[in-house]
Amino acid sequence: MFYREAGQFKTTYADDQAVFPILQDKIAVLAVIAVAYSVPLFANEYWLQAILIQFLVFALMAIGLNILMGYAGQVSLGTGAFAAVGAYACYKLTTNIEGLNVIVAILLSGGFAAAVGIVFGLPSLRIKGFYLAVATLAAQFFILWLFNKVGWFYNDNPSGTITAPPRELFGVQITGPAATPEARYIVCLTFLIVGAWIAKNLARGRIGRSWMAIRDMDIAAEIIGIRPLRTKLLAFAISSFYCGVAGALMVFCWLGSAETEAFDLAAVSFPVLFMIIIGGLGSIGGSILGAAFIVLVPIFLTNFPPMIGLEISTALQKHFEEIIFGAMIVIFLIVEPEGVARLWQILREKLRKWPFPY
Amino acid sequence: MPDGTQPPTGRVVGDVIMKVENVSLSFGGVRALDNVSFDVREHEILAIIGPNGAGKSSMLNCINGFYHPQEGAITYKGKRRDTAKTFEAAEEGIARTFQNIALFKGMSTLDNIMTGRGLKMKKNLLWQALYYGPALKEELEHRAKAEEVIDFLEIEAIRKTPVGRLPYGLQKRVELGRALAAEPDLLLLDEPMAGMNHEEKEDMVRYILDVNDEFGTTIVLIEHDMSVVMDISDRVVVLDYGKKLADGTPDEVKRNQDVIDAYLGVSHD
Numbered sequence: 001m002f003y004r005e006a007g008q009f010k011t012t013y014a015d016d017q018a019v020f021p022i023l024q025d026k027i028a029v030l031a032v033i034a035v036a037y038s039v040p041l042f043a044n045e046y047w048l049q050a051i052l053i054q055f056l057v058f059a060l061m062a063i064g065l066n067i068l069m070g071y072a073g074q075v076s077l078g079t080g081a082f083a084a085v086g087a088y089a090c091y092k093l094t095t096n097i098e099g100l101n102v103i104v105a106i107l108l109s110g111g112f113a114a115a116v117g118i119v120f121g122l123p124s125l126r127i128k129g130f131y132l133a134v135a136t137l138a139a140q141f142f143i144l145w146l147f148n149k150v151g152w153f154y155n156d157n158p159s160g161t162i163t164a165p166p167r168e169l170f171g172v173q174i175t176g177p178a179a180t181p182e183a184r185y186i187v188c189l190t191f192l193i194v195g196a197w198i199a200k201n202l203a204r205g206r207i208g209r210s211w212m213a214i215r216d217m218d219i220a221a222e223i224i225g226i227r228p229l230r231t232k233l234l235a236f237a238i239s240s241f242y243c244g245v246a247g248a249l250m251v252f253c254w255l256g257s258a259e260t261e262a263f264d265l266a267a268v269s270f271p272v273l274f275m276i277i278i279g280g281l282g283s284i285g286g287s288i289l290g291a292a293f294i295v296l297v298p299i300f301l302t303n304f305p306p307m308i309g310l311e312i313s314t315a316l317q318k319h320f321e322e323i324i325f326g327a328m329i330v331i332f333l334i335v336e337p338e339g340v341a342r343l344w345q346i347l348r349e350k351l352r353k354w355p356f357p358y
Numbered sequence: 359m360p361d362g363t364q365p366p367t368g369r370v371v372g373d374v375i376m377k378v379e380n381v382s383l384s385f386g387g388v389r390a391l392d393n394v395s396f397d398v399r400e401h402e403i404l405a406i407i408g409p410n411g412a413g414k415s416s417m418l419n420c421i422n423g424f425y426h427p428q429e430g431a432i433t434y435k436g437k438r439r440d441t442a443k444t445f446e447a448a449e450e451g452i453a454r455t456f457q458n459i460a461l462f463k464g465m466s467t468l469d470n471i472m473t474g475r476g477l478k479m480k481k482n483l484l485w486q487a488l489y490y491g492p493a494l495k496e497e498l499e500h501r502a503k504a505e506e507v508i509d510f511l512e513i514e515a516i517r518k519t520p521v522g523r524l525p526y527g528l529q530k531r532v533e534l535g536r537a538l539a540a541e542p543d544l545l546l547l548d549e550p551m552a553g554m555n556h557e558e559k560e561d562m563v564r565y566i567l568d569v570n571d572e573f574g575t576t577i578v579l580i581e582h583d584m585s586v587v588m589d590i591s592d593r594v595v596v597l598d599y600g601k602k603l604a605d606g607t608p609d610e611v612k613r614n615q616d617v618i619d620a621y622l623g624v625s626h627d
Contacts, residue, residue: 013501014494201489205497206472206479213462213473220460223422224540225448225477234483282464 019200036189040182048181053254055295056188057246061268062275062287063199064242069273070282071203072235073215074124078136079243080268081120081143084260085113086244087251088153091162094252095155102167102175106191106248113244114237116143121236125229140269144260163257175252184253191249192288195242200284202238211235212282274325278332280339289340297324369571371592372400376421376544376576381430381440383416383600390416391427392600398544403570403577405587408597409620414580415457417597418546421578422454423447434544448477453542455533457549457580463522467513467532470521471504474539507535511565527558534565545569547579551586559583563590588612596620 008023010016020026039052065079089109093100120139124132147153154162166176173179174187202208210231213221222228251258261267271294279290301317301324312320336342350357376398383391391413398404406414419425421432423442432439434450442450453474462470479500485493508517511531516524521532530550537545550566551559563586569575581587587594588608596603596617604614611617 013498013505017497017501198487201487202483205486205489205493206476206481207483207486209465209469209473210476212465212469213476216462216464217460219424219444220456220462221473222444223424223447223454224474224536225445226473227445 017204019204033193036193037186040185045181048185049254051295051299053181053185053188055291056185056192057250057254058272058275058295059288059291060188060192060195060249061243061246061272062279062291063195063284064239064246065272066276066279066281066284066287067199067203067211067242068235068239070276070280070286071208071215072211072232072239074121074232074235075129075133076136076236076239077133077265077269077273078117078120078139078143079272080263080265081136081140082113082117082240082243083247083250083268084143084147084263085116085240086110086247087258087263088147088162089113089244090248090252091164092153092155094165094167101169102252103169103187106245106252109248110241110245113247114241117236117240117243118233121233121240124232124236137265140265144263147260161257161259162251164252167252177256179253188249188253191245195245196284196288199242203284207234274329276339277329278339280341281337283339283341285344286339286341289344293328293340294325297321369401369574371402374398375400376432376434376439378417378421379431379433381417381420381427381432383413383420383425383427389600391420391597393430394597394600394602395430396595396602396605398576398578399593400576401570401574402592403566403579403590405591405594406578406580406597407582407584407587407594408603411599412597413600414597415548416600418454418548418578418580421447421546422452448540451541451543452546453537453540453544454546455530455537455548455550457552459526459529459533461521461529461533461536464520466518466520467524467535468501468504468508468517470532471507471535471539472500474507474536475500475504477540504539507539510538510568511535527554527561530554530558530562531565534562538569541573542575544576544578547577547581549580549582551581551583559586566590 008021010021015021020029040048043052061079061083064082065076068074068076086109089112090105093105093108094102097105116139120136123135127135148160151157154160157163164175166173166178168174169187172183174183203211210221210226213224213226214228214231218228221231247263250262255262275290275294276287277290278293279288280286298317298321301320305312305317332339374397378397379395381391381394382389394413394417406417408414416425420427420440421434423439423444423446427440430440434452437450439447439450462473465473479496481493481496485491489497508514511534513528513531513535516528516532521529524532534547534550547566551562554562566577566579567590570577579591591608593606594608594611595605596611596614598620603616603620604611606614
C-alpha cells in the first residue's frame with residue numbers, strides 16, 4: 001500500500017538504471033544509514049564490540065568474496081589468507097613507517113592483498129570449480145604457515161601475535177587499546193558503506209557484466225571480446241582487496257591483536273562462504289544480510305535460551321550453531337540458491353501489489 | 359518466406375573481405391575440414407550447408423579463432439585469422455551466434471546486449487567504481503545504442519527479464535541482439551533458425567535480411583532449411599565430410615550433381 005512506484009515515471013535511462021529506482025527504497029536506505037550512524041548513541045559496549053563491529057568486518061569480507069564467487073564465478077576458499085595478508089601488511093606498514101595515516105595504511109594493505117590474490121588467481125585460467133577451490137585452499141594454508149614461520153612478519157614478537165598500535169584520525173584514537181568502540185564502529189561502518197557502494201557500481205557497469213559473462217558462459221564471453229585471464233584476475237584482485245581491507249580492520253578495529261589462527265579456514269574462509277551462500281550469490285546487499293545472519297545466530301543462541309529459562313552448556317550451544325548453519329545452507333542451496341537477497345526481492349514484489357494482488 | 363522473394367536490393371556486394379585458403383583441421387584421426395577454400399565478399403549473405411558432421415560449425419570456429427586449423431590460412435581484411443586468439447575476433451569486428459544458445463543465463467536481456475557493447479566502452483576501473491561523470495555518460499550512451507538493437511529486434515517487453523526464463527525463440531533473438539550490439543562487419547550465424555516454427559523462422563529471416571540491408575553487415579550462416587538458404591543467400595558453399603563439394607549461387611548449387619548425390623544419396627552398384 002505504501003510501497004508503490006505508481007506515479008514515479010522514468011524519463012531517462014539514468015533514472016531507469018538507478019540502484020534504487022523507487023523513491024521508497026531511497027528513503028529506506030537513507031534511514032538505515034542514518035540509524036547505523038546513530039547506533040553508538042544508544043548501544044552498549046558489548047553490542048558494539050562483540051556484535052556490530054564483527055558484523056561490519058565480515059560484511060566487507062563477504063562483499064569481497066561475493067565479487068569473486070557470485071559475480072565472476074570463481075570459487076575461492078582463500079578468504080582467510082587474503083584477509084591475513086591485509087592484516088599483516090597493515091601491521092608492518094604502521095609499525096615501520098612513522099606518521100603514516102592509518103586509513104592510508106589500511107587501503108595500502110588492501111593493495112598488498114590484491115597482489116597476492118592475483119598470484120593465487122593465476123590457476124583460474126586453467127581450472128574451475130572444485131579444483132580451483134583446492135588451489136585457493138593452498139593459498140590459505142601456505143600464507144598462514146608463512147606468517148607463523150617467518151618472524152619478520154610479526155616483527156619477531158616473542159608472543160607471535162600482531163597488535164594494533166594506537167593511531168589517530170582527526171585527533172580521535174581509532175586503533176589501539178585506548179580507542180573507544182564507538183570510534184572503531186564508525187570507522188568500520190564507513191568502510192562498509194563506501195565499499196558496498198563501490199562494489200555495486202563495479203557490478204552494474206561494464207566490469208560487472210564481463211564478470212557475469214565469464215561466470216555464465218565463458219566461451220561466449222571470449223567470443224564477444226572479453227579477455228578471460230584479465231577479467232578473472234581483476235575479480236581476484238578486487239575481491240582480495242576487499243578481504244585485505246577487512247582483514248586489516250579485523251585486527252586494527254575489532255580484535256586489537258591477533259595470531260594467524262584468527263584467519264583460519266574455520267574462523268574466516270568458511271563462515272564468509274556461508275554468508276554469501278545464505279545471503280545470496282551475486283548480490284551486494286545479500287552479502288550484508290548473510291553476514292548479519294551468520295554473526296547473529298551464535299549471539300542469539302547465547303542469549304535466547306537463558307531468556308526463556310533454559311540453561312544450555314556452551315558446548316551444546318556450539319553444536320546447535322553448527323546444526324543450524326548446516327541445515328540453512330542445505331535448505332538455501334536446494335530451495336533458494338539466490339539466498340536471502342532473492343527472498344527479499346520476492347517480498348518487495350509482493351509488497352508492491354499488496355493488498356490487491358491483481 | 360513467400361515464393362519469389364529476392365535477396366534485398368539496394369546493397370552492392372563488394373570485394374573479398376575474407377579468404378579461406380586450403381584450410382584443414384583434424385582432431386586426432388578425424389579430419390573435420392579437408393583442404394577447404396572459399397571467399398567471403400563484403401555485404402553478401404553466404405550460406406554454408408552440408409549434412410550433419412560435414413564440418414560447418416568447425417569452419418565457423420576456425421574463422422572465430424576458437425579452433426586453429428593445422429593447415430591453410432584464413433585472411434580477414436588482410437590479417438591472418440587462423441592463428442589469432444578467440445577474443446581478438448570481436449576486436450576485428452566479427453560477431454557470432456551459436457547453434458546451442460550461449461547466452462549469459464543469469465543476466466537480463468538488456469545486460470546481455472550491453473555485454474555485446476563491452477569492447478566499445480573504454481572508461482577505466484576508477485571511473486567505473488565511481489559510476490559518475492564520464493563513466494555514467496558512457497554507460498548511458500551505450501544504453502541508448504543497446505536500446506536501438508532492442509527496438510530493431512522488437513524485444514522491448516523482455517528487456518529486464520533474465521534470459522534463462524525466456525522461450526527458445528526469444529533467446530535466439532536475444533543472442534542475435536548481443537551479436538548485433540557489437541556493430542560487427544562480419545556476422546557468423548550458426549543455425550539461427552534451428553528448432554523454430556514457421557512463424558519464428560520468418561521473423562528471423564526478416565531480421566537477417568534487415569541487418570544485411572540496413573547495416574551492410576556481411577553474413578555467413580549455417581542453415582539446414584533449404585528453402586531459407588536458397589531464398590536469402592547470395593552464394594552457397596556446400597561441405598560434406600570436411601571437403602568442399604560446391605560453391606556458387608543457389609541455382610548453380612541446386613543443379614550440381616555432387617550436391618544432389620550428397621543430399622539424396624547415391625547407389626553404390
